[in-house]
Amino acid sequence: MTLCADLPVSASTDMADAYYSVSLRRLWRNGSRQQKTGFLLAWLLSTVLSVSLGLAAVINAWSGLPLEFGGVAFYVSIYPPLLICSWWALCFGWGWGALPAYLSTLTLALYAGMPWYWALLFACGNPVGLGVMVLGYRAIAMPCLLTSWRALVFFLQMVFVGCMFSSAAALVWCYTNQVDQVAVFAIWQGWWLGNFLQSVLLLAPLLALTWPQAEAWMLRHQQLLAVQPTESRKLVLRLMGALILSVLIYAFTTIWLGTESVDAQLRSGGLEGLGLAADRLSAMIWAFFWVIAFIALFMGMFGYQMFLHWHRTNTTLLQQLELANAELAQQARSDGLTGLANRQSTNQALADCWHNSRLRGEGAALLMLDIDLFKRINDEHGHVAGDKAIRKVAELLRKEVRSSDLAGRFGGEEFVLLLRRCEQHTALEVAERVRRHVEQALIDGEGDAPLRLTVSIGVAMMAGEDEDAEQWLRRADAALYRAKHLGRNQVVLAA
Structure with missing residues (x-):
């Protein structure tokens, strides 16, 4: 019928x-x-x-x-x-x-x-x-x-x-x-x-x-x-x-x-x-x-x-295609677990920031973060708890970024926070605030007791001696390594 x-x-x-x-x-x-x-x-x-x-x-x-x-x-x-x-x-x-x-x-x-x-x-x-x-x-x-x-x-x-x-x-x-x-x-x-x-x-x-x-x-x-x-x-x-x-x-x-x-x-x-x-x-x-x-x-x-019908149909299809392309582009730039910028887009943003800051004479700060003892979290509480820890840190970083800044996951439990047009004292304040918020956060584990996290943070201001963005990144990574070596859960400023 x-x-x-x-x-x-x-x-x-x-x-x-x-x-x-x-x-x-x-x-x-x-x-x-x-x-x-x-x-x-x-x-x-x-x-x-x-x-x-x-x-x-x-x-x-x-x-x-x-x-x-x-x-x-x-x-x-x-x-x-x-x-x-x-x-x-x-x-x-x-x-x-x-x-x-x-x-x-x-x-x-x-x-x-x-x-x-x-x-x-x-x-x-x-x-x-x-x-x-x-x-x-x-x-x-x-x-x-x-x-x-x-x-x-x-x-x-x-x-x-x-x-x-x-x-x-x-x-x-x-x-x-x-x-x-x-x-x-x-x-x-x-x-x-x-x-x-x-x-x-x-x-x-x-x-x-x-x-x-x-x-x-x-x-x-x-x-x-x-x-x-x-x-x-x-x-x-x-x-x-x-x-x-x-x-x-x-x-x-x-x-x-x-x-x-x-x-x-x-x-x-x-x-x-x-x-x-x-x-x-x-x-x-x-x-x-x-x-x-x-x-x-x-x-x-x-x-x-018929002309109006096809025009509306084509307009709708084009809008859907634009949205799909924008979504695909966003997925290509984003980390699947956290939604932050992935490593490739983070490296590109670092290079762009380095060039623009040198041309305009503006200050910029690069923060590298690493979750302390992350392997122990995975081993003792499982990978689900580890993923929760990574997402929690990403959530706290997202709250700290301005529209001009960038938060990215650099790999594993390591994160990057790029602060454009930023002075040294502001960068240290942001780093300390992130460290304190992570320390106060609670993560639901597989057991009854919630998990507590800490992060070590290395801060590197962009310097005229940096030959490129890679050298700037290496200084931030060295500062992060010193924060780990000095006992973790602290902020260290790169030389």
Whole structure:
């Protein structure tokens, strides 16, 4: 009962980003007894109502009714089942509307005396038209809430295309009932024009009123839904082909049936029928003109909508690509365990800082930190505790850095803190504050007692004697080594 692939629906999925339908298999498997009974009972009642109204349309001869507009004679047919079936197809999936549409048309055809094999073919008209409409909504994922001009124009386009395809069944009706050529045009025009007017005047307000409730119901029962992702190139190409084909069908059928009707009028009426034939030809030409004008307008608006749709899609994809690239770039520069700068990006930042500070004559400080007795933590408390210790130190370092500074993990339990535009006394204050905060921190170990950490810190101010950033780094590392040698848990300033 659905056109969609049976894919899971997430709670965060936007209803405007994909085409949704109620899956019969999911309804049967995942639905509660109340859900199954309520939904299927409503659908069965709609099917019975559709069949009854279809029979009423035949019994009361609601087809090919003349309608005057601007001095031009049009023909319309009233077929209420299409209103019900279109609503089901657009709100809950093609199959839920196509089956009652087929049954109602088949029933009225058999009641009218049409041979059963022709009736089986004749009944396919409206389901095919509904399928083309649903194809459009699958390709574009346009909401059925007709509160915007884009949604309304798209709805009119899809309704017209669906009516063009379904009206082919009118030719089967005329052939099997041996309708004369004069009446064929009226029946065919009445079919598609009547369906179109019904959709515009009745279905559109009905959707505007009921779609919010239908959407809310689907959001509450997502376990019953199947979703088909949109923006498929094949779907869009099929939709464009359907639009073009519907225009060609309308143009060819109008000209063919109109000329046949005029010829039949001339042959049957002679000179007396000439005036009637001329009137019929004039009406046909003006009707053809106005419909083609509407088609041109709709096609132009559809092209504009497609442009906006693709523009938004491309913009969204580009934004997602930029975010993904930025995330990948950040991951390439960051340490996986701590989120601090990794060794490669730290070395690059050191080189840049060294060059810029020499050019501008600014001071800079480099702090190297090492967790004391880290191997003992791993051996006695496990690597999980060791990772917690590394992350805790990284967290404390992150709190000390300004936007211009850099905190990085240099490897293992060793860290670097780069302070740009920094004087010696400030660097020593920061180093002592980091040492004190680490000493006061508690780490949850595998045992009952929390772990305590200490760090040794070497501080090196950038000096004019440094030939490059590597020499600056070596001085900071030497200061760190002296802090370890002097008893750990202290700050040592490089010479």
